[in-house]
Amino acid sequence: AGYFISYFRLRIFMNRVLKRFRNAEPDMKPKEIYRFKDPRQVEVVLRVARKWLDDDVLDPEAVAEGESIVKLASLQFPLNPTMTILHSSYLMDVVGDKGVQAGYSMLQTAKKLDPGVLDSFAIFVREQEHIQRSASEKSGTNGVDLVSYVEFQRVLRAVIRTHKEALLSTRQFWQNLLATDVSFNSLTACLMRIERSQVLSDRIYVAALEHYPESSKLVRSYAKFLENVKNDPWTAAKFHNEAERLDAIIREQEERLEIGEVREETGHVALRVDEKRSAVVLINSTGIIIMCSRVAYELLGYHKGELDGKNVSIMLPPPFSQKHNGYLRQYLWTGEEKVIGVVNEVYVLHRDRYVFPAKLSVTRANNSSEDTTFMGAWEPLPTNPLEANVFVMANGAIASMDLAFVDFFGLNMDDILGHQFSTLSEDPEESAMLKTCLEDAVTATPDNPVFIRSVTIRHKYLECLRVSISFVQFRMAKELLIKATMSRLDSSSHMILLDRRGRFIHVTNSLAQNLGKTPLTLRKKPLGEI
Secondary structure (H helix, E strand, C coil), X not given: CHHHHHHHHHHHHHHHHHHHHHXXXXXXXXXXXXXXXXXXXXXXXXXHHCCECCCCCXXXXXXXXXXXXXXXXXXXXXXXXXHHHHHHHHHHHHHXXXXXXXXXXXXXXHHCCCCCHHHXXXXXXXXXXXXXXXXXXXXXXXXXXXXXXXXXXXXXXXXXXXXXXXXXXXXXXXHHHCCCCCCHHHHHHHHHHHHHHHHHHHHHHHHHHHHCCCCHHHHHHHHHHHHHCCCCHHHHHHHHHHHHHHHHHHHXXXXXXXXXXXXXXXXXXXXXXXXXXXXXXXXXCCCEEEEECHHHHHHHCCCCCCCCCCEHHHHCCCCHHHHHHHHHHHHHHHCCCCCECCEEEXXXXXXXXXXXXXXXXXXXXXXXXXXXXXXXXXXXXXXXXXXXXXXXXXXXXXXXXXXXXXXXXXXXXXXXXXXXXXXXXXXXXXXXXXXXXXXXXXXXXXXXXXXXXXXXXXXXXXXXXXXXXXXXXXXXXXXXXXXXXXXXXXXXXXXXXXXXXXXXXXXXXXXXXXXXXXXXXXXXXXXXXX
């Protein structure tokens, strides 16, 4: 009877569920098609939907159908970690190479949904498999088994238990010492208890670290034990540094893994990624940043993790920052590749609101509609410190400027953004000349730049500076900009500007280099620290 019930459930009932999905109207809501009771029922339907063309070859149409079902089921259980893990496993195991990156990203989402013990183990196993696939030469085994996981958790609980006992014995000693009636015998017993608990805890920590020397959790816990229980801050500092080093290695492995898998899925990357020079950014189909490499954070001036979850437009100067989401939507709708797979010269916006040139290559990581991931790899291009650049829109409004312009004139983005380019000169005749030359540059051909031999540009803190300017057309995405390149005709001067508290407000680049610094590192620092 049990056999017939199981057969009826799998072959008749579940097939009926599949038919409802196959015959559903495009505008129907997921719950109107079929309301699943729990993620386990979703898993059964996915297994029934699976078809094989050969022993090791899945039917692509069945895989696509299953992917649609698991996506709709995820909408019914958006905060269920089991459902998120199931969706991740389907993408990584069934969809294959095209779904690995998206599956790994969903696995990170599942970790934030308060998973239970079994779900935590499932996440742990998938993460280890994921890391070992990219760093197999560093792994002693080909997989993670339940016995190893349980053994590590047992050791960790034993360490925490003895650590807690050492802290409690110390607390008991101080409670007895501060009591109204102090007993010498009770204090002696407390001291002996402290000594026994410390020796036992230290012994267990040493044994655990011998088996798991690369566990940052154990290393950091031992550092706290040395600092708070054994009162050995110097040795504790060494273990804290070791824990940070291990965490950095894990983060680097994960970043390399995500970047490496994107390259495998796309088949080619127009710009060769150099881990020491190339900045890598992963975004989803809505422009939200999934991951940034260490080099990207350094070049953009942000701290680790600051860009996660932000829109990629934060890296772009206006007007591209306002229009980038529209570019993404248009590409996903039309499939027309204008930037994908080729190297383009672009300008990237630093955290301090200046731009710098870079060569950029964008590739598409997968083709799963809303799970689409894009990878942008870019490297900074060399600049001429004797030239300052301002980027102006066709209507004459200033869009951005580079760091050399800040160094020349002391003006930053907030001072000139959106202002008319002609207002950079205080002389009415020269201001009119700037406006005329800019209009000529808009209509001129790219091979015939407009040139001004001499004009004065206002300085924020000093007298006006005399420069020569060349105007050339510059295209980025679909936008036409005019790039105004300025060369100084006056001799350069060193300048330091401090506020009332003696902190740097502005310093010229040449003087900062003489001090062994950069203008950015000196900004807002007290003069006494230099």
